[in-house]
Amino acid sequence: MSNTEQTVIILGAGQAGGQCAASLRRNGFEGRILLAGDEPHPPYQRPPLSKAYLSGEIDESRLWLQPPETWTEQSVELRLSSRASAIDRTAKTVRFEDGSEESYTQLVIATGSRVRTLPVPGADLDGVRYLRSIADVDALKADFAPGKRIAIIGGGYIGLEAASVALKLGAKPVVIEAMDRLLARVAVPEMSDFYRQAHESRGVTVRLDSQVAALKPKSGLFGRGKTVTGVELSSGETIACDSALVGIGVIPNQEFAAESGLETGNGILIDEACRTSDPDIFAIGDCAEQHNWLAGKRLRLESVPNALDQAKRAAAAICGSPAPKPEVPWFWSDQYDLKLQTAGLIGDHDSTIIRAGSDETPRSFFHLAGGVLIAADCINDPQSFMAAKMMIAKRAKPDPAALADPEVAMKDVMKAALAGA
Known part of the structure; x- marks a missing residue:
């Protein structure tokens, strides 16, 4: 046909x-x-x-x-x-x-x-938001205003990106994460610590190990037309808010x-x-x-x-056309003036090498398995990102000492690694 x-x-x-x-x-x-x-x-x-x-x-x-x-x-x-x-x-x-x-x-x-919905009492209150579509964001924009208290439930990329925007617009975000670190499912502990410090130093409150038990309306009684005014934690503490943004996957x-x-x-x-x-x-x-x-x-x-x-x-x-060549998986996230570019998949890495100078950025995290570079998280470091993509594609084994030394140009690290691949 x-x-x-x-x-x-x-x-x-x-x-x-x-x-x-x-x-x-x-x-x-x-x-x-x-x-x-x-x-x-x-x-x-x-x-x-x-x-x-x-x-x-x-x-x-x-x-x-x-x-x-x-x-x-x-x-x-x-x-x-x-x-x-x-x-x-x-x-x-x-x-x-x-x-x-x-x-x-x-x-x-x-x-x-x-979106994965929050399975707790009060999740259907007015003011409980999700972020997946244009309509979702249009509903959110009124919440991201000066002085507004925003509870962000979930310390993944969506939650952290939203927190950075909220702070920029003058709102007061609190990030509530159930696990013991941010980005726990996608990042190594060192990068989790970097982003926690980056957000806290800019004025975001970060609450770790904090399981949400319920979302509460002002009166304490649930019902039609009620608006969320607080996030109750399993510890019994309630964090006051004017709205709640859920980002849990x-x-x-x-x-x-x-x-x-x-x-x-x-x-x-x-x-x-x-x-x-x-x-x-x-x-x-x-x-x-x-x-x-x-x-x-x-x-x-x-x-x-x-x-x-x-x-x-x-x-x-x-x-019936030729298929495109496979590409190294890559991702990105923008928070404040921090542009994260990720190449590869962490998977079963057995070591992480950090490349950083004295300033906050550029900073990169290189993940290796048996000496082979399998993934890299590069923050304000496009040269490392591009070099990492090429090395990951070739399953290269870069010199760990050179990777860690910001005085060694990444193009030279890559050339040496690819020559031995």
């Missing part, structure tokens, strides 16, 4: 779905493309939501992946405010919640993930894929081409679990670079 007679339906109009649609056209796909999303907005970037968009530095239009009219020029049909409810793999149709159905030749699931949107019989784990299981257990159905982005060439095992990566890479792979497979 010529691809002019084919229909690709993409479920999820985020960065993964939008990139897949654009890549299909760039790879010469001439058939019908239907891009369906459950939000009223055209495909947009999520990372700026907790940074520049929340702070008011950019407006909504700066979030778009491309101007809305470009989708029309590319003959991509946008079906917004539309959620899929079921897949009939035998009939090759998708049913939507409004009762309508669409037929597909290939289906791409890019449904992303949803996300859950992959894979349920309806599983209901259709697709294989799932911690996400929809896909192969190197992003195919699911059904050869005509692909999955990409936060909802997908794939074997990672660097880690040597299946992972579900929540990152923009991973979403874009998988989108390009799925589009290439649909069009």
Whole structure:
């Protein structure tokens, strides 16, 4: 069948779905493309939501992946405010919640993930916020005002980025983390300590080892229309607040894929081409679990670079084009004037080498396993980040002493390591 007679339906109009649609056209796909999303907005970037968009530095239009009219020029049909409810793999149709159905030749699931809700009494009070969509941030902006007390529940990247914006706008953030350090699931203790000190020195209150027992309204009685005024900890202490932002992770949107019989784990299981257990159905982005060439095992990566890479792979497979070369996973976070760039995956590292001078930054943390560089966290240190990406890709063994010495140029550390790789 010529691809002019084919229909690709993409479920999820985020960065993964939008990139897949654009890549299909760039790879010469001439058939019908239907891009369906459950939000009223055209495909947009999520990372700026907790940074520049929340702070008011950019407006909504700066979030778009491309101007809305470009989708029309590319003959991509946008079906917004539309959620899929079921897949009939035998009939090759998708049913939507409004009762309508669409037929597909290939289906791409890019449904992303949803926030993990706080399982405590009072979690449904007014003023309890989450940060995942444009609508979420629009609701948050009124809370990030001078003098407002904001309880941020969760000391991961979303919570810390929000805390930095809150402080910048004159609010009074308190970060409440259940574990004994910030970024406990994604960073080594040395980097956790760096960010704790960075936030506290700028005026953020950080509470570690603090489990939330309940969110409390002013009257102490729960009920319709009540607003959160405090976070009660398991110790019995209550931290007063005007609003609470919850950032305790996300859950992959894979349920309806599983209901259709697709294989799932911690996400929809896909192969190197992003195919699911059904050869005509692909999955990409936060909802997908794939074997990672660097880690040597299946992972579900929540990152923009991973979403874009998988989108390009799925589009290439649909069009019969060569797949892009695998890329070293990378991530980033902006907090205050601190730009973190992470390359690789910490995994089973057995040592961490810190490269730092006398000032707060630049500062980098290099993670090695058996002498091989497998990951790096670089703060205001783009040279180290770029060099680390290249060394990780080649599984190089840099000289530990040179890595730790800021007087040795990173390009020289890299050249020596790659020469011996």
